[in-house]
Amino acid sequence: MKKILMPLLMVAALALVPYVGVEYAGLGYLFGVLIPYAAAFLLVAGFLYRMVDWLRRPVPFNIATTCGQEKSLDWIGQQKLECPPTRRHAALRVLSEVIFFRSLFRNNKAELRKGPDLAYGSHKWLWLGGLVFHWSLLVIVLRHSRFFFMTPGPFFQFLEDADSFFDVTVPALYMTDVLALAAVTFLVLRRILDAKMRVLSLQTDYFPLFLIAGIVLAGIGMRYVAKVDVMPVKVLMLGLMDFSFNPPGEIGALFYVHLFLVCVLAVYFPFSKLMHMGAIFLSPTRAMPNNSREKRHVNPWNAPVRFRTYAEYEDEYREKMKKAKLPVEKE
Amino acid sequence: MSKYLPKQSELVKEFEEKPGVLKGDYAKSEWWETPLEFREGNFCFPAKPEVLEELGFPNPRKWAPTDDDWKLPDGWQKTVMDGMKERLKKYRSLKLYLDSCMRCGACADKCHYFLGTGDPKNMPVLRAELVRSVYRNDFPLVEKILKGFSGSRKLTPEVLKEWHMYFYQCTECRRCSVFCPLGIDTAEITIMVREILQLVGLNNNWTLAPVANCNRTGNHLGIEPHTFVQNIESLVDDIEDLTGVTVNPTFNRKGAEILFITPSGDVFGDPGVYTMMGYLLLFHHIGLDYTISTYASEGGNFGLFTSNDMMKKLNAKMYHEARRLGVKWILGGECGHMWRVVHQYMNTMNGPADFLEEPVSPVTGTKFTNAKATKMVHIAEFTADLIHNQKLRLDPRRNDHLRTTFHDSCNVARGMGMFEEPRYVLNKVCNSFHEMAENTIREQTFCCGSGSGINAEEYMEMRMKGGFPRADAVRRVKEKHKVDSLVTICAIDRATLPPLMRYWTPGVSVYGLHELVGNALVMEGEKKRTEDLREEPMAGFEDGDDDEE
Amino acid sequence: MLFCGAALAALVTITALRLDGGGAETVPAAGPAAVDSTVCIAPTEYMRSHHMKMLDKWRDEAVREGERTHVTPDGRRFEKSLKTCLGCHSNNRMFCYMCHLYANVKPTCWNCHLSPIEIPPQ
Secondary structure, three states, rough: OHHHHHHHHHHHHHHHHHHHHHHOOOOHHHHHHHHHHHHHHHHHHHHHHHHHHOOOOOOOOOOOOOOOOOOOOOOOOOOOOOOOOOOHHHHHHHHHHHOOHHHHHHEEEEEEEEOEEEEEOOOOHHHHHHHHHHHHHHHHHHHHHHHHHOOOOOOHHHHHHHHHHOOOOOOOHHHHHHHHHHHHHHHHHHHHHHHHHHHOOOOHHHHHHHHHHHHHHHHHHHHHHOOHHHHHHHHHHHHHHHOOOOOOOOHHHHHHHHOOOOOHHHHHHHHHHHHHHOOOOOHHHHOOOOOOOOOOOOOOOOOOOOOHHHHHHHHHHHHHHHHHHOOOOOO | OOOOOOHHHHHHHHHHHHOOOOOOOOOOOOHHHOOOOOOOOOOOOOHHHHHHHHHHHOOOOOOOOOOOOOOOOOOHHHHHHHHHHHHHHHHHHHHHHHHHHOOOOOOOOOOOOHHHHHHHHHOOOHHHHHHHHHHHHOOOOHHHHHHHOOOOOOHHHHHHHHHHHHHOOOOOOHHHHHOOOOOOOHHHHHHHHHHHHOOOOOHHHHHHHHHHHHHHHHHOOOHHHHHHHHHHHHHHHHHHHHHOOOOOOOOOOOOOOOOEEEHHHHHHHHHHHHHHHHHHHHHHHHHOEEEEOOOOOOOOOHHHOOOOOHHHHHHHHHHHHHHHOOOEEEEEOOOOHHHHHHHHHHHHHHHOOOOOOOOOOOOOOOOHHHOOOOOOOHHHHHHHHHHHHHOOHHHHHHHHHOOOOOOOHHHHHOOOOOOHHHHHHHHOOOOOOOOOOOHHOOHOOOOOOOOOOOHHHHHHHHHHHHOOOHHHHHHHHHHHHHHOHHHHHHHHHHHHHHHHHHHHOOOEEEEEHHHHHHHHOOOOOOOOOOOOOOEEEEOOOOOOOOOOO | HHHHHHHHHHHHHHHHHHHHHHHHHHOOOOOOOOOOOOOOOOOOHHHHHHHHHHHHHHHHHHHHOOOOOEEEEOEEEEEEOOOHHHHHHHHOOHHHHHHHOOOOOOOOOOOOOOOOHHHOOO
16 A cells, blocks of 8 residues: 555655664764754744744634533533633643543444444544553653753653563663554554545555654664663763754664654654644634633624615515514604 | 435445445545546535525526536636635634644544445545645645645645535534544534635525525525514414414514524424424413514524625624614524524624623523623523423423434534533423433434535435434434434424434424423413324323313 | 463462572582673673673573673683672772763662662772
8 A cells, every 4th residue: 555655665764864874974963963953943943833823813703612511500510621611611621632532532433234223332442542652652752851851850750760660671661662662553553454544544644653653663672672872872962952063972873763763753743733732722612611602702803794784674575564564663 | 205315225225235434345446536426316406596696696607516517717726725725814723623633533433424425535534634635735834845645636626526515415513523632623614615615606505595585584485574474473373273372472573571583494394383383382371571573583594504704694683683672682492503603603793792681581580691791592591491490380291192302403512512401391391201322412413414504305315314323313212212202402403304204214203392392381271282282182181081181 | 260370370380480590599600700800891882882781681690590600702701790890890989870870770780789889988
């Protein structure tokens, strides 16, 4: 299948670039310093640009999607999270999406059987896979702070300890490494095996999954298999955090593969569907309170529209109205 | 049976034998390579030229979707792209929803049109991709450099035809939006695309003719004031025959406390008229000081299915008339999309309604604080409050001849959050109520299949397919609990569910909530009731059975 | 039931193996290896990235299998013991600590062994 193989080849090619570049062309400075700076800049600037670009577009109407009982008569119980009466509740609703993937938890699967008959079953695999995927990636990113800060705070230390709690293998196995890899495998497989997913998926859906899988594999490889000396890595990272332009020390090529794929992800991020990270906070159907009858929502461009007034209506139908004994304004 | 509708057995065969992704069969080609075919039964007739001329809409002409040449205006590509650009500027929702979909597929099997047709392009994600693919091609994104990669395509006449087909197979019911982790609302995209299609003269007569009528006469059916009054007066006569009580609705009366607005389907259509009789009985029962307007005689608003400007234009009459008549607040009848407009758009578009007062029930003194800005109260809220305060004399046994279930209307459910009020009322006016399956009610309710202005006779095949998930859920509750009455609070439901039930679930009739209220109300000075508002015998109240009051 | 049985069997086997390894510990090794303090047991580059693997392997082989002698590719023999390392590297008592602190790595060696920085300077 072209749309699966193409992104896979792209990621493989991207992984080869720094390997060849560092191993055979001695471009450690390019891949270790210049590209990471450029990527970080593009990530931050791109992300901000996209957010601002969304935020400056008006929200003309309050279009909250209500998934529970609204505020009504006093004695009717409300579902304040599913149908937020205030901005605060709407914020909690969005947070429940961000943290717990609440809507995906609702997911079910429809099956058309003989009859014909539609059957619905609970289907929380996507919720579980998505949750594991995102939370693992978050913990992994936070855990990396040991490379970015001289002494990461106690919270990061706790994450690190918790993540390596089982203390198997040397160095200690991180649970999130395994979970992220398992989740990304699941997310790829469901796109290939489920008939609906296969037809709706695009190359841009496989690419970030393969890219993230590549990053995770390179990272795992560095830690457990083809080991890389972490000392010059930390020197380089601390240097980057200080905006220094010192050349990197002797680091294995696998590290450059890992770093370069991260840079690709960073650059790709703001210009792709990965921006759902920011969009989820802005989605009008979720982020708005369902209080549009209680509090007037203002549309900044509320376009004037000419409508047919009562006077025009009466002018056309006055005689008929009088015959029907309807009161009229003008005789 | 309509010539636009295959026999039920043929459709069943198609459901069971045609392979499709819904059944796990892999698609043979990519979705953008799948051709589309217009044929009788799968399109609504385009708007007649005179309708477009009356509305001042572009490109009036005679054409049909089955034609090769759709007679698009010169420079239509630019019109479409400019239209899209303009809307992207004006609506954060559109931009956000085109940009941020992950294609996670959670919405895929949530659309009733996908479940009923098995057509991949009816998965909400792909419905939006029809537009996204063009959007990505022509708008500044880095992805556009890698066209094959991002799955983008040019705006061709075929793409436009595809939009016309699939954005009229979306009923703006928003079920997908409930399941989407980002809350992406396909209805929002459909509304925008339909607006854009209007710009080049692609439309549907079943939507635009009512729009033109509503603009001119005040209601969808184009009923002029005297006929409107006559019709309600004939209902008054029917009520008198049935109950012996004379109700006295007034029209265009200045100084009334409340203006009552309901969809015109309740005044003219069967079975909506029985719901209207229920309202009239209720208002008489509590001695409400209300009036009905012949000018703002339409609760529904097909502008919602046309363009936001048209929605505003038609909706403006409500406040305009309320101000002219000097009423304190507005009471709205049972309707789905009408309440989406009233609840989420009206005050923003045509408010602030500072000439009205915060609604207070004149009977119970209850303040409707949830409607204090828009100043329009839903009849189900109003009646639930009356019942809760024991202001109604009800005999639910009068509905013992009905075994009911309740159909949540999409817009009231997902665009308003009204679930408990109608259920409370229903449980107080009848003794036999059974819910449909969990995945098919409340926020997960299925559309009747014909909402959003596609309730056309010539579209019957698609409507029966799109309505299948709803009908299927009714069939199950019918088999389990012998349910024979489907109660709704939506005028479009009352028009579209009867043919759907006849087709898939014969033996189930469709009722409005206030029809059952009207059956149950014990009116002062009434004669012995033996028949319900449909003149069907009530169980246990037959003639000669004297142990009842 | 079947699962419980299997788990129990596995547990017994593991315990037996461990006891077996423990028994091997009592067998005396082929004498302490000679200490060459001028060259490390492997190239510095390799040791920087792989010392934890080496120590882990040594621990398993020495403690569990009683195989206490490490032979380098060039034929030098060392006792598989932290003492071998510290024989040279304890001249700087911060030797382990510095890097581990810098890289924010917390090795488990010092859970049992005495760390050089815990020994007061003489």
